[in-house]
Amino acid sequence: MPGKRPDPASLADSQWDLVVIGGGITGAGVLLQAAQLGLKVLLLEKHDFAWGTSSRSSKMVHGGLRYIAQGDIRLTREALRERERLLCELPGLVVRQTYLFPIRRGQFPGRWAMTLVLWLYDRLARIRDHRWVSAKELAERVPALRHDQVEGAMSYTDALTDDSRLVLRVLHEAAAEGGAMINYAGAESVSGTPGDMQLVLKDSVTGARHTLRSRHVINATGAWADRLSGASARVRPLRGSHLFVASARLPVKDCLTVMHPDDGRPVFVFPWEGLTCIGTTDLDHGDDLDLEPRVSQREIDYLLRLVNTQFPDIHLTEEDIVSTMAGVRPVISSGKGLDPSKERRDHAVWTQDGVITVSGGKLTTFRVIALDALLAATLIDRQTHRRLLNTPRLFRQAPSLPAGLGHPLHAWPQGEALSEQVRWVLDNEMVQHLDDLMLRRTRLGNLLPDGGATTLAGLRAQICAQLGWDEARWATELTRYQRIVQRFYSLPAPAIEAA
Template identity: 35%
Template structure:
């Protein structure tokens, strides 16, 4: 073999070898490990480095999917919205969305009907329902142009998408799964009723082999590449790559509410509060044919997003207001829809099993909100191959850090501040939001701010960086500043440079 040193095959035999460390891969690994299966998850980059950290960061039913008659998907997503809210109240929380009505785009009766279905299709229990607003008198109307007089307000939830992935991987590991990052699945072949899997450590070039009774392909944009190039098989299904871009600007309105605006092309754009003093605006739907690794927001998309916001808001945004942008490739199941916005957000599975042995289950499509249910359905498809598999269990389970009394974040935050009175209010909230009850593990025996070590920025201390490196597979500055946290959005170039230098010194010392 070329390109790296080969080491001997490991003696371990796994029930499931999962390719891909996005939300679906981490969710399946967690569910399977909790059912008693032996699991190895292999990710070629960092956890959530691809699509799963570049979403609109919402746990939602998908209001606009009702127009495409995706009733099954919307119902499932609405039910999952409350399941996930209970499982991880530190990284998922309710948000109210204000939808200014523009009769030129959709008639009021159609919007009301959609919101009525949205309120009742999923058995809503915890979230408040829809209400109408007079934008001329309601405080939510203050930033909106006077041309728009009426709005509807409804509920959905916010999620820290990258942390959702990491918490699933953590729980999988806690239940016995092995999680490898920066490790590519370079070849899989069926031999004598088992999969022989070759992996390459992309940091060292070292190759290793394991065996597995089944392979789960959750490679997202690379799902067909795993089937064809890596496994040497054929598939009648494929993914359709659709690019979605977002921009981040300073928050330009008062209040905690988000906004959802309509466009003449029937797309909707979210304008959401982000990181306290910022706003996240997106997303676009653009067919994409390049390498998923090379995706970025282009000038046309940025102009489209700015024009969408400026159509409704008094404050007119320009490119100079943009402090950050990102783009992700959504690997949607190709259902041959002409309009990218109409391509289904539902998911399907393909199982390739030779003589009833060594199945390869490939996942096409899906969305963050339905990852847990997708994981259950995936394991149901594999149950004939693993009759000893335990029952589904994740619906009532907490993700790491989410085991708060009554899923009450505010109560937990109050208790945290009472216990660690020396923490600043902002730092206590930051820790509570990212780590929940695991904050106690992070703080450890610290009894003062000085005990938290070097200060990289007002909310970023050395102890947090070490905690992430030791417990959450964080290795690079981007892992720490963009995915495990969002500290990078609030750091000056000098602060980022100083932190990167500190990180390099730790790696040399190790």
Template identity: 45%
Template sequence: MSQEWNDRWRQQALPGLAAQTWDLIVIGGGISGAGILREAARRGWRCLLLEQRDFAWGTSSRSSKMVHGGLRYIAKGQWRLTRDSVRERQRLLQEAPGLVEPMSFLMPHYRGKFPGPKVFGGLLSVYDALAGRRTHRFHDAQQLRYLAPGVKAPGLLGGTSFLDALTDDARLVMRVLAEARADGALALNGLRVTQLLREDGRVCGVEIEDSEGGAPQQLRCQALAVATGAWAERLRATDNGRQLRPLRGSHLLLPGWRLPVAQAFSFMHAEDGRPVFVFPWEGATVVGTTDLDHREDLDQSASISQEELDYLLAACAQQFPQARVEAGDVLSTWAGVRPVVAAAGAEQQGKPSNATREHVLWQEPGCVTLAGGKLTTFRPQAIEVLQACAAMLGRSVSDDGSAVFAPVASLDIPGLSGAQLRRLAGRHGRDLPRLAQLVAALGADCVGASDTLWAELAFAAEAEMVLHLDDLLLRRTRLGLLLARGAADYLPAIRRLCQPRLGWDDSRWQAEEQRYLTLWQRHHSLPSALH
């Protein structure tokens, strides 16, 4: 993206939004909305995406970072969901190396405990058949102790390994949006839809307000796609009762040295029999996730509770007793809210983990709302939404199997290793040449112990529509999670690099810094620090 996305550009762009009738307006800047925009743009639709806060602000920056087929959905009989997921996982691994990467998972087996090697191996045989390739293998106890030093030993029968994938979910959203923009789409953050406009019983546009200031505007469109995740019911007139069940999943991030794992571990929590994970990510170790009804205000960032902290620490103690992981070892936390579709009164109908992850479309004339869904299957979900919108316009849309991501031309950047080049190409795609220029100007140093280059910070500040400091440190980069105390010790150096690129004066920077540190303390530290 060559345009500088600063405040001045924003004020120049906004008045022109109402000057045309859009073929499609997408509400929601997470992976679902980004996917819809990308599929519309590739087909030549005049399309606009509106995000009320920041791209990937909600669930799409707070997921478990897994691009997986949903192994447990097989056991629930959700064959189509599993089939679509494993196929899309393979597609993303092929199209976005460096952003979506394969990860080996290990499931240990213990005498008398579920699942046993035979049952789990049978499940994985089906999983592999759906993916079209065999990846699972059984390791006996002696092999497993070598593969996983420190794993709980009493009763250990061995373990089964299989392949899935991990990603940086927020960077995945940014990359999909960049592909949509390259095909002519427009995506803007900080614009809240306050109401839908209707004429003759049909949705014909939206009224928006700018979070950064300015008068409300009315925008017109031929079709509207609502992809706001857990907020999907906000703009929808319904008399069918509540159909979304917001479920919270919380995670711990530990320094890699504190609980070093070379691959992901999946095991059943002794407390409730739910699967939990411990896996390496961005040089650190993630422990997750919980699954419980989220009854807090959706307009506030979700936060881990003391109960969830205790649950995840207990998982560490159960599977890696010698590590003796404690709350004081935690670098940061994050909690996301899953938009699970359920019938009215579903909270009384079973455990959160048993709720389906299938998505549904709610339709009214001129408007399609996507409810539910998974990160892995964002592409087929987007095409389904677009097909519904097209039908309202007398058009047709088919799934032609086109790639989500354009191939990234190989580029040699002096000072960077092959692994670093792969990482940058995956996260930035078409913008890799501009990253190369910044590396040439700023050097190839990383920020602290992270894998993030100072040049990536500079690029985000210049070109990725950063409205607030948390956009830069929690989503464009993940430094606020990966460095101690939300990267507080690095803020002076970050200021020197980024303040002039953002165009903020001293008072604005100071206000943003205080806002960010307060937000981090409230939503990304330990729950004891919340009070």
């Protein structure tokens, strides 16, 4: 990624082969694949890169046991194959992790059903990494877990990542391959016919509008896809929320799947960047999509009840919550009014008025989703699609990122090491606002109390010097950041909740 945000006016001087709208994992994946094909390609992001769902997922690069349980072998195989490739290509950012699925007497699925599922799961991934863990070993590994009725647990592996750092990594790779990108530049409208499309870009920094010309347009705006697709609504926005607590309050070394006592839904409790994460929920998101999603009091009560039932001696309360994070799944609706957890999670690509729209799917399968979008745009044919799907390496440029940035199992560094990482990020990653730095380039705002206020104060001189901010700009940015943290990443304030 080039260090400086390009001048939006200069983007209007070019005739693009492809403009990709949306800077989440899907748009970033399309940009990278298109750049590797030698196309002149530009990505537009209305807010910040990974501002949408791609910084708010459960951070798992996984096949997804629920898909296999629903009989969706194709989606599971696809996701497992991508998991194994990402583990190989991005060590330190995508990290193999032990998952534990406790089995209790009388509970479904039991030991033998899970053994069968995991045998198939491993086989699809071409590994063998599942085993039975006795009740005694489980008690040693997770002493705080409720142990009545426990027979043992199935142990298997999947992977964890830092989702917004994954998006940034893909964008760095795309830039090294010649792709262009800009944040805080939304597409307001798209018109024309394939081969001769026009887009109106609104620069959020200056408020100016510019008209771009491109042969093709791919709309990769996730939960917002219906706004630009020109077709009738297809996306069903479903919210999922997470709580972060200090690992000392809920210590886990493995990713645990525990069943909610009220509805039997599986919920993960897992270690992430020095904290413990609990999530997720799954419910229709009726809030304004122009605002960042936030956890509701109902979801907090639901997740705390899960923890306090499954870990009876922990007595977790709202006071223990360091931060919260909610995301909106762009789920392609079946139109049948299904229970949210029963809607399928694969992606869809459709074309209307010259715009190719791609939405749904998973973080894990971004490479496959990107190729499907390029195929629909007739930028590749079926043969090339097949060839690229089977190309072992997607990442071939190895841009020089600081080691350890976004390792999902390491706590963020402190002191001089942190200052070095921040220096690199500010020089290389188009940071426009404090929330870009604190919530997506680093995760300090999610991992530290009060959005990392104390650490941020210590970084003030460095940030102002590097970004050329004066006192007034710092004050404006700080107010903006504190408002965002308070409204969208903390416990819901009673007044806002009631509104």
